[in-house]
Amino acid sequence: MNALQAFLTRILAVSLLLGLAACATQGSGGLKSVGRGNALPAPDTTNAAGAYEGTSEYRLGANDEIEISVFGVQDLSKKVRINSNGQISLPLVGAVPAGGKTVPELERDLTRLYASSYLQDPQVTVYVTEFASQRITLEGAVKQPGIYPLTGKTTLLQSIAIAKGLDPLADLSGVVLFRQIDGKKMAAVYDMRDLRSGKVEDPLLYGEDVVVVEQSGSKTALRRFIESVPAIGLFLAPF
Structure with missing residues (x-):
């Protein structure tokens, strides 16, 4: 990952955290629950030319x-x-x-x-x-955060492996998946222990998905967000 990619990744993570902080200040009205223990819907781009579809092979796109x-x-x-x-x-x-x-x-x-x-x-x-058209971002408490190409069917657990695993200080219950759906950002909170045991289905990732792993014990907006919602739940964030 070059310096520009690293800089952009950090900016993206900060933007996400600021958005979560803004939502947290709005109270319960700032986040709308749309399910519990379900998978995030597919993104808007699934039907667009070049979009990667999780149920099929990699689909070619611009700049590939x-x-x-x-x-x-x-x-x-x-x-x-x-x-x-x-x-x-x-x-x-x-x-x-x-x-x-x-x-x-x-x-x-x-x-x-x-x-x-x-x-x-x-x-x-x-x-x-x-591969240039479909990418995912991994940020936070992973060993190698960055922007990675989505070269085929990739799950949340596999994406963590792509980033060389979790940092020793990672909070296993604080894995958040962000996705753009119908023009709005949605987030799902996962517990790594539930994913690894099969208690919760390991979700497929799509191009432009962002995975943020919280650091254990840190006092951040992401931590407040995770603590305020069910361990496995989906929320619509109006930011």
Whole structure:
């Protein structure tokens, strides 16, 4: 993680904590319970081009870099980056929609395009060389906080492992998952012991999710938020 990413991560964490503090000062009216022991709904971006869907393979998105190989035709093999419109530009076939598709789907599309006019029985392979469109943020009491690419189906516990595990001072009952849903931020509080034992379902993560792990005993706005809500609960935060 470079210095800029680290700085942005810290700014994001501070913003989240300030938002929670603002909510806490509003009393019970500042947070609306929408369930207990349930999973957070999928984010708004689930149906958008390039969004990662937790129930399927990774879906390509803007700024992802992919390598396309056509067996036996070196001139058609190249690395390309998906543009902001979700398209790639290739020899012979021109602009091709790639955003929102899985790798197998794109391989089938390219095979069909090349076979329709240019090649006989083409064998097309697509490989993602750089994941850039879907990322998650891990902050707080983890060993390596930062912004990480979401390269496939990833759960909350797996995300903690990606960040090299919890800091020794982490509060096991203070793991908060933030997500943008219908234009509003939602949060779910989890206890690591319940997740590890299977008492609570390990939730899937989506692009732009933020996981914040509280430090045990610290006197922060996040601590006050966690102590004011059920150990496993979902809340709509109007900030």
